[in-house]
Amino acid sequence: MKESELTTLLHTMTLEEKIGQLVQLSSNFYSDAEGALTGPMAQMGVTEKLVADSGSTLGASGARQIIDLQKRHLEASRLQIPLLVMADVVHGYKTIFPIPLAIGCSWHPELAEEAARIAAREAAVSGVHVVFAPMVDLVRDPRWGRVMESTGEDAFLNSVFARAFVQGFQGNDLKNDRDRVAACVKHFAAYGAAEGGREYNTTDLSEWRMREEYLPAYKAAVDAGCKMIMTSFNTIKGVPSSANRWLLRQVLRNEWAFDGTIISDWGAVRELLAHGVAEDEQEAAEKAIKAGVDIEMMTLCYPHALENLVADGRIPVSLIDQAVFRILNLKNDLGLFESPYRGVDEEKEKEIVYCAAHREQARKLAEESCVLLKNNGILPLQGHAKIALIGPFADSGDLLGSWSWKGEPRDTQTLKQAFLKDASFDTFFAKGSGITQTNSHFLEEAVVAAKQSDVVILAVGESSAMSGEASSRTRITLPDCQQKLFAALKATGRPIVTLLFNGRPLELGSLAEQTDALLEAWFPGSEGAEAIVNLLTGKTNPSGKLTMSFPRTVGQIPVYYNSFNTGRPLAENPQEPKYVSKYIDCPNEPLFAFGYGLSYTQFMYENLKLSASRLMEDEQLIVTVTVANVGDRPGADVVQLYLRDVAAETVRPIKELKGFKKIFLKPGARAEVSFTINEPMLRYVHSDLSSRSDSGRFEIGVGDSSARTLNAAFDFVKKDGVPR
Template structure:
C-alpha cells in the first residue's frame, strides 16, 4: 500500500494544461536544477528563474532568499510554476539524529519515521521541499565511506527503514506545509562499488541485483516515494544515468513508478568521463532517453536538448512525459498553493525535537562487550574521561550535517557533568588522527587515580561519508597506543576500562578488544550524544541497539555478511584450520579445503543483529501454526521471550529462514522479520510473526519470481547466529 497516489483527474488535467502552454525551452527549464548562490539572489539566477529556465534549486537554505526565488517563479515567470528547493537533509536539519547506520541499529521503524518527520518539519520551515534521502544502498563493505549513510547489509532492513523514512518525510499528505519530498538513492547497487571506493564501477549479476540491491528501492516505490536518484557508478558497464534497462524497463515499466528521476550531482555530464558519451550533447541524449528527468547542476539538458529534439534523436513525447512527472510532483507537494514562506518560524531546538534525538541516540548505541559488571558504572565512581571525542559537539554529529547546529550539541563530558559525576577529562589528542603520543602518560596518571576509565575514541566525521573511503579500518592516529598504555597501567587493578566508539563505519576492533572491559559502539549519535551515552554508561538506560552490519576481524575478510551463499565447501567449526595448526611440509590438500581464510577465523568479530544488554533474554516455546503450509495459507510463528534479569529492557526479536533446496543457490540465512519489544524484569512476552508466500520466494534463472515447494528452516532469536529453530514444508495446493 502506498502513502501517496497518482494525481486525481482534476490535478492531472491541471498538469497537462500547464504542459500544453509551455515552450520547449520552458520544458527544459523544469528539467534543469541549479546550485544556489550561497545566501543571495544573483542577477543571473533571478533572470533564469524569471524566464522559466530553472525548475529546481539545490543547496539554498536562507529562508528569505528561498522566499524571494519562489516569489519570482510564481509571480514573474511565464506560467507561475513554483520551484523545487532541494537539500541533503540526511539525518536531521538543525537538530541532528544519529547517522543512518546508527538509526538502523535501533531496529525501530517508528524511530526512523519520527526522525524523518522532525527533520522535515525543521527543513520545511525555511522553504526546503525536497530532500535527497533516504539512501537505501545495501552496504557490505565498511571501507566505503557512504556506509555511514546506509541502513547496513540486509535488504529487508533497508527496505523497511527506507519506507519508514519516506513516510516520515512525506506523510500521508505531501501537500501539507511540513512535508517534503523524499528521494530514494542511489539507484542502484552503489553500495557494491569495487574496493569500497566511491564513484567506482559495480559489477553485479541480475540475480544479485534482484535479491539484494533492488528490493529496498521497490519498497520505497511502494511506499510512494516521490523521486529516485541515479547512482554515480556504472552498473555492469553501463553508467546508471544512461542505463535505460534500469531506469525505464525496471523502474517505470516493471514497478510502475510514477515519480521523478533525478541524476546525482553532475552524473549526466560524467557519462563523457565514463567513456560512453563523446561529448555533453551525447551525454544529454543518453540520459534523457534512459529516463533521467531532472539533471542536477551540470546543465547538459538545458544546453543541448533542444538541438537533440530538432535532430530527432530524442522525442517531444519523451520530454513531455518527463515534465509532466515534474509538474505532478510539484502539485502533489502543494507548491502551487504554498509556494513560499510568509514569516515562518523555525521549530528546531524545541524540547520535543531534542527529546526525540536523545531517544534515537540511546536506542542506536550497541553494547558489543561487557566483562562481568564493568557496565554500568555507579554514579559515585570517579571517572577518567579520555579521548578527543569526549567533548566535541561538532564531530559527534557525523557526516552530511551541512545545517546542524553545533550550539545545541551536548557532549559526553556535558552528559556526565549534568549527572553530577566526578570527572577528570583529558582530550589526550588534538584529533583522532593525531600521532602525538606525548600526552599519553598524563592520561595514564588520570586512569590510575580513577575508579573507572571511559575512552571516547573513534574517527572524526570527515573520515566517513562521500569520497571518504578507507583501506584500513583500525583506529587512526595513536588511539590504539593509548588503549594499550592505559591497560598496562591498570593491570591487576579492579578498574574497568570502557571504550566508547564514535565512528561513521564499522571498525576492526580485534586487536584492541582484549585491552578493554567493555565496548559501547555509539556511531556518530548526533546532537544529544552526551546525555545518551552518559545514561547508558551509568545505567540510567539499558543498551538495546543491534548491529545492522557484520563487524569484520580483519579488512581481508571483506565482504563478510551473514546472508552468504553456502558454496560447495562451506567452512564450519569442524573443518576450519588456522595456518598456525599446519604441520611443516603438510601436503597441499591435507587440511582445511573449505571456503575460509587460513590466517583469521571465518566468523565475524560481531555478527549481524548482535547487541548485548544489561539483562539476559531467553527464547522459549517456538510454535508454528503448521508444519505443512500450502500456497494459499500463511505461516504463523510465535515465540516466548523472557527477560531473565532484574532490569526492564528492550529486545529486538529477529526471524530468519533458509530454503534448504532450490533451483538457484540461496543464502544460508535471510532476515524475514523483526520486532523491537519492551519486557519488564522477570516477565515474558509472546511475539508473533506471519510469513506469506511472497516471503518465501526468489528469482529463478529466468529472473521470474517463484516460490518452490520444499523444506525451510526457521530461526528466531537475538541475532543472526541464533539457534532456536524449526522446520516446515511448503507444499503445492
C-alpha cells in the first residue's frame, strides 16, 4: 500500500476506530470473545466494538489459530484493517536456543543472527508478526532475574549482539520475506539498572552515564532498523518511561530519528497511577500519548480517556493520528494489507517448527555458549570411565529457561538420556536432591552412586522459575540442599565435575575452590543436553567466554570489568594498607572476570605490535598480535581488544572492550590477528553530553580475557590541536 493510500485510510477512520488501533489486548479476547467479555476481564471495560477496532494482540500462535483469529477480526472490522500478532519469542519459538546471556558468551554474533533468523522463521509460519526481542539492557546486578535476557555487562558487546538479533529477525526485506518478523527492542531505557536488582524498581542514573553506558545498545538496534521499541517499567530522571517525553520524543524520535512504533510494556500506562505521576486513567492517557507511546499494552487508559481529552482540547487529534499512522505503517511494512495471513501456513508449520536442522543449530550455539570456568585435568572425560550423574538436573528437561514460550521441557532431552546414548561410559544415576529440598534417602542414594564411580558429574543450579521476570533474588547462591549434596559427594573423595544451570552469575562460595571442574551451562535450550555431553567428552572443545562477571560474594555487587579507577586505586597503591578503594574482607576483583573462559587446549599470545606510536585524527592504527595453539587439541579462542583513555575530560573506565575476533586453530597452528583503531572508537561522552574524542595517551590491551592482556600504548592527535 502506498503512503498516500495509508493517509486516505487514516482519514477514513472515526476517532473511535483510531483509538482502537492504539490498544493491544491478549489473544483470549479474540479466540473466545464472548467468554472473555463476560468473565473477569470484563472489569477492564472491554467491549465488542473495542475488540473489533483494536490494532494488535499478544500471546496468540499456531497457524490454524491465527488464521481463524485474523478471519474473525477482518469480518468484524469496518475498514478491514488486519490485526498485528505479537509474542514473546525471546530466544526461540519452539526450537529453543540458549538464553541470551549464554548466547552472548558465545562471542559469535553470526550464530546469534542465525538463531534469530530461525526463531523468526518458526514464529512467522505460525502466524506471529512481531517478537518482543531482543532485550538489549545493560546489566551489572545478577540479583535482577532478567539478566538472563541480556547479553551482559558491556555496552559495546551488547550493541554488536543487538544489531545481530535485529538483522536475524527482520532480514533485509521484511515486506517480501515472509520468513521474517519485526523486532521489538526492549526495554527503553536502562531497565537493567534497577536499584537493588529488584524487578520493576526505580532507576536513578545521571544522563551522562545513561548516554555513555546504557543507551548505546538501543541506538545500535535503532540504527539496524528495528521496527518497534518497548518502554521500560522504571523511571528515568524521576519520570516513568511510558510518560517520559525527554526519553521518547527528544532522544528516541528527535536525536535518533526513530520513526517506528513505540509500545508500552504490559500494563505500564495504567501503572503511571501507582508510580504517582497520574491521578487517574485520563491523566495517565494524556501523559503517555504526549510522551509518544503509540500502543498501550493490556490496560485501557487510551480507549477510556482519549476521546474526552480531544473533546476537552487537552490533546489534538493530530497526536492520535501520528500514532495510528505509525501502526498502519508497520502493518504495511509487513505486507499485511496485501496479505493479512502473511507467512502463516499449516502444512509448512508442521515441516519447519522444531525441525532437525533448527535443532542442530541450537546444539551448535549451546556448545559455543557454555563456559568452562575450571578444570584441573579431569576433563574431557576418558572413555570407559565409570560416571555418576547426580543432581536435580541429572534427569530434568528444565533446560530451556523462563522465556521459552513454546518450548516443552517434557520434550527436551535430559542429560541422563544424552549420556545413555554414549556406550563408552558405565553410568550411574541419582537425583541427590531437588532444587530446594532434599532428604536422607536422596543423599544416601547419591553417595552410593558416587562410590561406584570414577568421577562424579554433579548437575546443579536454579530452576527456570528462579530467574527471568519477577525473579529477583537477594541470595544468589546455590540452594542450601544442593550445597549439602556437594559436601556429601566431596566427602567420598571422588573427583567432581560441576555443571551449573542458571540464568544469572551465581555466588559459588567454596564450591568453586573445591570442585575439580566447573562448566557454566546456563539454560542451554532444546539441544543443551547433547551439547553438554559433547563438551564433557571432548567431542567439542569449550570456547565460551563470560560476558558478565561472577562475584565472589553478593556484597561486591555491582562488580564489572570496566569500572572507574577512583582517586585512590588499589592497583596503583598496593602497599597502602588502608586508605585505598578496597574491601577489608574480600578482593576487589570478581571470582571470574568478563571475557574469561577455558579450553581443553592452550593458547599463547605474543608479539603485540602497533603500526605506529601516534594516531592522527584522519588516520588508522593497526594492532596485531600473534596467537598460537600450543596445546594438543584443535580449539577456538576469542581475541579481545581493550582500550583505556589515560587522561580525559571526564573519568574513563580502566579498560573498555573495543573489538573481538573468534578464531579457530589446529594444534601447533599460529595466526596473526589484527584490529583497526580509528578516531570514532576513541569518542566518549563529555560533561556537556556531547560525544567526541580528545588528543591524548591511550593504552591498548589484547588478550583472552579482560584480566589477562598484552599491553602497549599510543598517542592520539587531533587536527585542530584543541586541548581537553
